[in-house]
Amino acid sequence: MKKWILLMVLPALLSLSCSQDGGVSDLRFDPLPYAYDALEPYIDAETMELHYSRHHKAYFDNLVAALKGTPLARQPLEVLLAQASRLPDAVRNNGGGHYNHAFFWKVMSPDGGGVPEGKLGEKIEASFGSFDAFKEAFTKAALSRFGSGWVWLCVAKDGSLFITSTANQDNPLMDTVEKQGKPILAxxxxxxxxxxSYQNKRGSYIDAFWHVVDWDAVAAFFEASL
Amino acid sequence: MNQQVSPHTLPALPYADNALDPVITASTIGFHYGKHHRAYVDNLNRHIAGTEYADMSLEDIIRATSGKADKAGIFNNAAQIWNHTFYWKSLRPGGGGEPPxxxxxxxxxxxxxxxxxxxxxxxxxxxxxxxxxxxxxxxxxxxxxxxxxxxxxxxxxxxxxxxxxxxxxxxxxxxxxxxxxxxxxxxxxxxxxxxxxxxxxx
Structure with a gap:
């Protein structure tokens, strides 16, 4: 894997206070942790730029607008999303859209790929039989999500790993999903x-994704969840 | 609309693939009609082979599987065939303007x-x-x-x-x-x- 210099080329960290009414919020639009072209050839620069600066930014801006002046603005994002069933659509959809994308950027890296080691590697082998069996199950979930959505590797409350898929911008933190858990890969x-880059060939995109998965980041999310 | 039974086939596009250019480019039509629409047809035929749905018309399949979670694979492909065929007809080169x-x-x-x-x-x-x-x-x-x-x-x-x-x-x-x-x-x-x-x- 080619080594890339990490470039912070993106707009300065946009810290946003949603606490006009005295509350505390953790809402912020962080810079992408690598350059737009850093994940090439697996994910192209144009896709990354549109995805981060248009799609993700729109979810963030729409979330801020939907929360403004409401008591919901005081809550940390993860706490907010856990009550998805009671949230207005604009908060659920844009809150999910912001959380999911911010998380997705963190589990990829130009130095990614390979096989997870240590505790996470052992846990994946114990849970799915082998790393290849895990990849196969995750890929199948990604291929069979009909319409728009996400695929996740999560840690359940009892510490076990599971793969799940959510529609649109829902995620496993939400109380609207079949099985809730703490995401460690998305x-x-x-x-x-x-x-x-891939048009109708979602399978080729999934194959490419494994080359940029940052297993160190996934392992850190795994250990933090225990 | 489509009363044909299995194997279902991809209906012809009602215009050339570049006829909607530049609003919808030939490249988009190439994937949308040539890959996505075709894949729904191929997937449906694969899903229904040897089942009770094999001899049904497209609309009957859609009605028979709608809302049934265990038939989602059949419903999604059948409905997407219907939707796309209807979509192509909902567009035409030189369209827009005043309705009749x-x-x-x-x-x-x-x-x-x-x-x-x-x-x-x-x-x-x-x-x-x-x-x-x-x-x-x-x-x-x-x-x-x-x-x-x-x-x-x-x-x-x-x-x-x-x-x-x-x-x-x-x-x-x-x-x-x-x-x-x-x-x-x-x-x-x-x-x-x-x-x-x-x-x-x-």
């Missing part, structure tokens, strides 16, 4: 995530 | 004006979150605008579809990327086939 299978 | 008089009257009766009807249709297309479709339908005698998610369609809810707009990202991403509003506006101004909508009014 794959966006909205068409905007891959259409410029 | 009989349709215009209905729009004015229901929405007050053609422009309001178009505005309501656009708003539905822009607010369909995720993948889906926007429809002009007849609900009894009156015109309505509805939106559906993923493969869902008005056929199964007692509404009569008159025309549709595909707002899955694959319908516009190569040409418009994240700018769905530009796609919707351009199609309504330049491609929408009002004559087809009128033909669908009994």
């Amino acid at each position: 794959l966006d299978v909205w068409e905007h995530a891959y259409y410029l | 008089a009989a349709l215009k009257e209905k729009m004015e009766a229901e929405f007050g004006s053609v422009n309001t009807c178009k505005t309501v249709f656009s708003a539905a297309a822009l607010t369909q979150f995720g993948s889906g479709w926007t429809w002009l339908v007849l609900d009894g005698e009156s015109l309505k605008v509805v939106k559906t998610a993923n493969a869902d369609l008005p056929l199964t809810t007692g509404l009569k579809p008159l025309l549709t707009l595909d707002v899955w990202e694959h319908a516009y991403y190569l040409d418009y990327q994240n700018r769905r509003p530009d796609y919707v506006k351009a199609v309504l101004e330049k491609l929408i086939n009002w004559d087809f909508a009128l033909e669908n009014i009994p």
Whole structure:
């Protein structure tokens, strides 16, 4: 894997206070942790730029607008999303859209790929039989998500790992999903995530994704969840 | 519409693949018709081979599987074949403009004006979150605008579809990327086939 210099080329960290009414919020639009072209050839620069600066930014801006002046603005994002069933659509959809994308950027890296090691590697082998069996199950979930959505590797409350898929911008933190858990790996299978490079070939995009998965980041999310 | 039974085939595109250019490019049509629409046909044939659905018409399959979670694979592919065939007919080179008089009257009766009807249709297309479709339908005698998610369609809810707009990202991403509003506006101004909508009014 080619080594890339990490470039912080993006707009300065946009810290946003939603606390006009005295509350505390953790809402912020962080810079992408690598350059737009850093994940090439697996994910092209144009896709990354549109995905981060248009799609993700729109979810963030719409979330801020939907929360403004409401008591919901005081809550940390993860706490907010856990009550998805009671949220207005604009908060659920844009809150999910912001959380999911911010998380997705963190589990990819130009130095990614390979096989998870250590505790996470052992846990995946114990849970799915082998790393290849895990990849196969995750890929199948990604291929069979009909319409727009996400695929996740999560840690359940009892500490076990499971793969799940959510529609649109829902995620496993939400109380609207079949099985809730703490995400440690995510794959966006909205068409905007891959259409410029892969068009109808979602399978090729999924194959490419494994080359950029940052297993160190996934392992850190795994250990933080325990 | 399509009464054909298995194996289902890909209906011919009603115009050349570059006929909608530049609003919808030949490249988009090449994938959308040549890959996505075709894949739904191939997948449906594979799913229904040797099942009770093998000898049913497309519309019967859609009605028989609608709302059944364990038949989602069949329903999604069957409905997407129907939706796409209907979508191609809802567009035409040199479309847009003023609707024919009989349709215009209905729009004015229901929405007050053609422009309001178009505005309501656009708003539905822009607010369909995720993948889906926007429809002009007849609900009894009156015109309505509805939106559906993923493969869902008005056929199964007692509404009569008159025309549709595909707002899955694959319908516009190569040409418009994240700018769905530009796609919707351009199609309504330049491609929408009002004559087809009128033909669908009994």
